[in-house]
Amino acid sequence: MSHKPTITDSLQFPADSKIPRVLLIVGAVGLLATAIGFATDLEQSLYSYLVSFVFFTGIGLASVFMVMFHHITKSKWGVVVRRIPETFGGNLKWWSLAFLPILGGMTVLYHHWTDPTLFDPSSANFDYIVAKKESYLNVPFFIIRQVIYFAIWGYVGHKLYKASVELEKTGDWGITTLMRKISAPAIPLFGLSIAFASFDWLMSLDPHWFSTMFGVYFFAISFQSFWAIMILMVFFLQSRGLLKNTIGQVHIYDLGAWLFAFTVFYAYIAFSQFLLIYYANLPEETLWFYERLEGSWKYIAYGLLLFRFVLPFLTLLNREQKHRKNVLRFVAIVVVIMHYLEIYWIAMPMLSEHGINFSWIDLTSFFGLGGIFFWMFFKKFQQNSMIPENDPKLDACLEKTYHQ
Amino acid sequence: MSKYEYIPEPALVKGNHDFASITKLVTDVNLRPTPKNWYLAMLPANALLGLLLVSIGYLIWEGTGIWGLNNPVGWGWAIINFVWWVGIGHAGTLISAILFLFRQDWRTAINRFAEAMTIFAVMCAGVFPAIHVGRIWVIYWVFPVPNQMAMWPNFNSPLLWDVFAVSTYFTVSLLFWYVGLVPDLATLRDKATDKIRKVAYGLFALGWTGSSRAWWNYEKAYMILAGLATPLVLSVHTIVSFDFAVSMIPGWHTTIFPPYFVAGAIFSGFAMVLTLMIVARKIYGMKDIMTDDHMEKMNIIIMVTGSMVGFAYMMEFFIAWYSGVEYEKAIFMLRATGPYAWAYWIMMFCNVISPQVFWFKKLRRSVGFTFFISIVVNIGMWFERFVITVTSLSTDYLPSSWDYYSPTAWDVLTYVGTFGLFFTMFLLFLRFLPMIAIAEVKLVMPQGDPHNYDDETQEYHLHVEEVPQPKAVKA
Numbered sequence: 060m061s062h063k064p065t066i067t068d069s070l071q072f073p074a075d076s077k078i079p080r081v082l083l084i085v086g087a088v089g090l091l092a093t094a095i096g097f098a099t100d101l102e103q104s105l106y107s108y109l110v111s112f113v114f115f116t117g118i119g120l121a122s123v124f125m126v127m128f129h130h131i132t133k134s135k136w137g138v139v140v141r142r143i144p145e146t147f148g149g150n151l152k153w154w155s156l157a158f159l160p161i162l163g164g165m166t167v168l169y170h171h172w173t174d175p176t177l178f179d180p181s182s183a184n185f186d187y188i189v190a191k192k193e194s195y196l197n198v199p200f201f202i203i204r205q206v207i208y209f210a211i212w213g214y215v216g217h218k219l220y221k222a223s224v225e226l227e228k229t230g231d232w233g234i235t236t237l238m239r240k241i242s243a244p245a246i247p248l249f250g251l252s253i254a255f256a257s258f259d260w261l262m263s264l265d266p267h268w269f270s271t272m273f274g275v276y277f278f279a280i281s282f283q284s285f286w287a288i289m290i291l292m293v294f295f296l297q298s299r300g301l302l303k304n305t306i307g308q309v310h311i312y313d314l315g316a317w318l319f320a321f322t323v324f325y326a327y328i329a330f331s332q333f334l335l336i337y338y339a340n341l342p343e344e345t346l347w348f349y350e351r352l353e354g355s356w357k358y359i360a361y362g363l364l365l366f367r368f369v370l371p372f373l374t375l376l377n378r379e380q381k382h383r384k385n386v387l388r389f390v391a392i393v394v395v396i397m398h399y400l401e402i403y404w405i406a407m408p409m410l411s412e413h414g415i416n417f418s419w420i421d422l423t424s425f426f427g428l429g430g431i432f433f434w435m436f437f438k439k440f441q442q443n444s445m446i447p448e449n450d451p452k453l454d455a456c457l458e459k460t461y462h463q
Numbered sequence: 464m465s466k467y468e469y470i471p472e473p474a475l476v477k478g479n480h481d482f483a484s485i486t487k488l489v490t491d492v493n494l495r496p497t498p499k500n501w502y503l504a505m506l507p508a509n510a511l512l513g514l515l516l517v518s519i520g521y522l523i524w525e526g527t528g529i530w531g532l533n534n535p536v537g538w539g540w541a542i543i544n545f546v547w548w549v550g551i552g553h554a555g556t557l558i559s560a561i562l563f564l565f566r567q568d569w570r571t572a573i574n575r576f577a578e579a580m581t582i583f584a585v586m587c588a589g590v591f592p593a594i595h596v597g598r599i600w601v602i603y604w605v606f607p608v609p610n611q612m613a614m615w616p617n618f619n620s621p622l623l624w625d626v627f628a629v630s631t632y633f634t635v636s637l638l639f640w641y642v643g644l645v646p647d648l649a650t651l652r653d654k655a656t657d658k659i660r661k662v663a664y665g666l667f668a669l670g671w672t673g674s675s676r677a678w679w680n681y682e683k684a685y686m687i688l689a690g691l692a693t694p695l696v697l698s699v700h701t702i703v704s705f706d707f708a709v710s711m712i713p714g715w716h717t718t719i720f721p722p723y724f725v726a727g728a729i730f731s732g733f734a735m736v737l738t739l740m741i742v743a744r745k746i747y748g749m750k751d752i753m754t755d756d757h758m759e760k761m762n763i764i765i766m767v768t769g770s771m772v773g774f775a776y777m778m779e780f781f782i783a784w785y786s787g788v789e790y791e792k793a794i795f796m797l798r799a800t801g802p803y804a805w806a807y808w809i810m811m812f813c814n815v816i817s818p819q820v821f822w823f824k825k826l827r828r829s830v831g832f833t834f835f836i837s838i839v840v841n842i843g844m845w846f847e848r849f850v851i852t853v854t855s856l857s858t859d860y861l862p863s864s865w866d867y868y869s870p871t872a873w874d875v876l877t878y879v880g881t882f883g884l885f886f887t888m889f890l891l892f893l894r895f896l897p898m899i900a901i902a903e904v905k906l907v908m909p910q911g912d913p914h915n916y917d918d919e920t921q922e923y924h925l926h927v928e929e930v931p932q933p934k935a936v937k938a
Contacts, residue, residue, distance in 0.1 A: 133472070136566075188787045191787040192785055192787060195785060228934070229933045229934050229935070230931050230932075230933055230934050231467075231933030231934075232469035232930055232931065232933075233466065233467035233468055233469045233933070234467060235467075235469060235470075236467040236468060236469065236470060237466075237467045240467075243822075247770055247774075250774055251774070251777075254774075254778065258785075269782050269785055269786040270718045270782070271717045271718050271719035271775075271778045271779055271782045272718035272719045272721075272722075273718075274778065275719065275722055323694070327697065327701075327721070327722075328721075328722065331701065331718065331720075331721040331722075332718045334705075334709075335705070335708050335709060335716070335717075335718045335720070335721075336718060338709040339709060339710065339711050339716050341711060341716070343786070343788060449931075451469070451928075451930075
């Protein structure tokens with residue numbers, strides 16, 4: 060007969076923890092410093108802010124995606140860690156406020172398509188290619204689209220978090236049906252909105268360039284780093300003595316396997332996009348890569364190949380490595396850094412064409428937004444149990460064991 | 464009471480089966496005398512196979528001029544059929560390898576079957592690149608064989624990568640299929656009563672004894688082959704998409720092609736597995752193993768991959784407009800409104816609209832309806848390759864050389880003939896090999912789960928999940 064697994068850990072994130080307060084201070088100081096940046100060097104600040112915003116939003120979006128996949132596939136592997144992405148997703152509705160500075164500064168950030176003289180045939184600035192895109196690339200429609208994206212993301216993230224908490228409180232297994240009913244239609248909506256958001260935020264920085272793969276590419280980079288963040292979150296909690304016996308070797312192995320899988324997926328998508336553009340060598344497309352393989356930008360480009368694919372791939376290829384904490388922690392940190400650099404490498408060459416030009420505002424906006432992002436996370440994480448208790452699949456998840 | 468109903472996991476094997484009855488159900492098909500209907504089915508399959516051989520014979524005799532190819536459309540049915548068949552093959556590897564890595568137990572009912580389909584579909588696909596070269600007797604020139612003519616294949620060409628990708632894929636698929644077959648072949652060897660069967664099955668069972676050491680090695684090998692097959696299956700259709708996408712032809716050169724082709728391949732492959740499964744499980748009485756729940760899951764995959772293909776169509780169309788490149792815009796407008804608009808709208812309807820019906824639980828559990836949609840999907844996927852290949856070529860950069868492409872009778876006959884090859888192979892498989900992975904199905908039955916045995920007495924008690932009563936909680 061099977062025995063019901065028992066949980067020996069405390070499932071409540073300590074209410075007196077100093078972590079949220081520290082994060083809030085880091086976030087507030089970072090954002091204040093960034094505000095000084097906005098007053099002194101507006102364009103640099105907007106670019107720096109955008110890179111960090113895309114970094115953290117991508118993690119939030121991948122979180123909701125993971126929760127939705129977990130529900131519709133009726134998975135059991137990730138029940139013990141599911142509350143983490145649920146919490147990230149539940150915060151997206153408030154996180155949308157972080158987009159306001161970009162909206163405020165969009166005529167500076169996206170001046171390659173917001174400048175009205177670009178569309179005026181009599182002007183010396185007239186841009187024949189951009190003028191053809193006016194019905195998509197214009198300020199009102201851009202704002203409308205952002206409202207739609209954040210409405211979808213905020214609503215779905217909130218609903219899924221709420222349903223999970225309700226299931227935990229009531230023990231009503233019927234709610235799993237509700238979770239699937241939310242997730243199934245939300246997945247195509249997420250797919251489309253994330254693709255178009257990536258066009259809006261990153262691809263339209265250079266309005267001449269285009270790639271049909273770009274939405275998938277953004278999804279791939281965000282998802283790979285999401286798994287790295289998940290691994291680091293679990294290790295962080297365990298280093299504080301939390302969930303040490305609940306999240307076991309097999310669950311960490313699963314996260315390692317996901318990181319490995321998405322490392323390959325990322326490389327597949329990113330390399331396919333590069334190869335097809337490089338091979339055809341059409342000027343309207345190939346210039347984008349040309350600029351990013353020039354000057355010191357090329358170090359990031361080759362760094363991506365080495366540290367975002369080759370290193371994690373070779374390190375995690377062996378099964379045993381996928382649950383070794385030191386190995387996973389190292390790889391996860393490298394992937395997170397490379398993720399930041401990749402977004403940087405996509406966006407920044409529009410500002411600093413000939414090479415990398417790091418600014419202190421890059422740091423302040425990263426820590427500012429990051430502090431707030433994780434402060435919001437821990438505030439919400441404190442409110443309920445750290446794992447979705449009473450979930451029908453929880454016992455099966457806890458019972459899983461790692462086979463040598 | 465809850466507002467929503469909790470739906471427990473359905474049992475993977477229906478009916479009151481134990482290990483012995485499953486073995487009997489599957490092996491009887493191979494061990495009983497050949498039914499008359501099998502010969503009746505073999506007859507048309509062989510006739511079509513003959514047709515294929517005649518078509519190929521005439522092609523070799525006369526040359527590729529018998530096909531409808533001409534300027535500007537130099538790629539026609541041959542590549543369309545190649546991509547279509549290879550795509551169909553992908554579902555087998557997805558089911559057997561990728562779903563294995565994802566620990567999807569339901570795959571056990573259909574993996575053997577789907578893998579066999581993969582191998583036969585890849586055979587049908589392989590026919591076309593081989594025969595289209597014109598002088599098939601020098602086909603070995605596609606391989607980098609040292610020779611005195613200083614002839615060397617063009618390693619920059621994805622067409623050459625295809626040669627390696629497809630042949631590697633075929634080899635690994637075959638090995639994977641065979642490794643999975645070994646324990647079941649041993650079962651057949653032990654069940655067979657006549658000498659010929661005993662020797663034949665025994666030979667291929669490689670002396671399998673079912674010892675724990677044999678199982679240990681078997682599982683290692685199976686895992687490694689699954690791990691190898693997974694990147695291979697992705698690489699095959701990725702490279703097939705490169706055949707088009709590395710070029711500068713509008714409508715072909717688009718970066719989303721690789722994942723979009725892979726999604727489309729799985730889409731059509733699942734449809735083909737469903738078509739075959741629905742017929743086979745009825746004829747052979749396998750409804751307890753290949754249940755309606757399996758069909759429902761497969762229909763969901765069809766819906767998901769169909770929507771992914773729809774997503775790619777939308778991205779292509781949007782970016783064609785957004786790019787501002789006149790040729791890109793023109794080709795996409797011509798696809799939807801030009802001389803091949805009929806094909807385009809068939810494709811759109813079959814691939815994007817038709818799978819959306821599976822949002823409704825009633826429809827994805829309806830056998831007749833699923834059968835219908837599975838055929839619609841494969842028609843749609845054939846037209847997708849037709850639209851991509853033909854529209855971009857027939858209306859290329861030079862409007863003065865635009866021309867309408869039509870296939871000849873030989874194009875059609877060769878394609879129809881490949882069904883003869885496919886069904887001949889498939890019927891042989893159904894007759895002589897176990898169509899269900901017996902050993903793997905047993906593992907996912909409740910009798911195969913150690914939780915269902917008492918710790919001390921080792922007696923079998925089926926463990927039943929209890930659904931708790933929801934608590935009332937103050938808001």
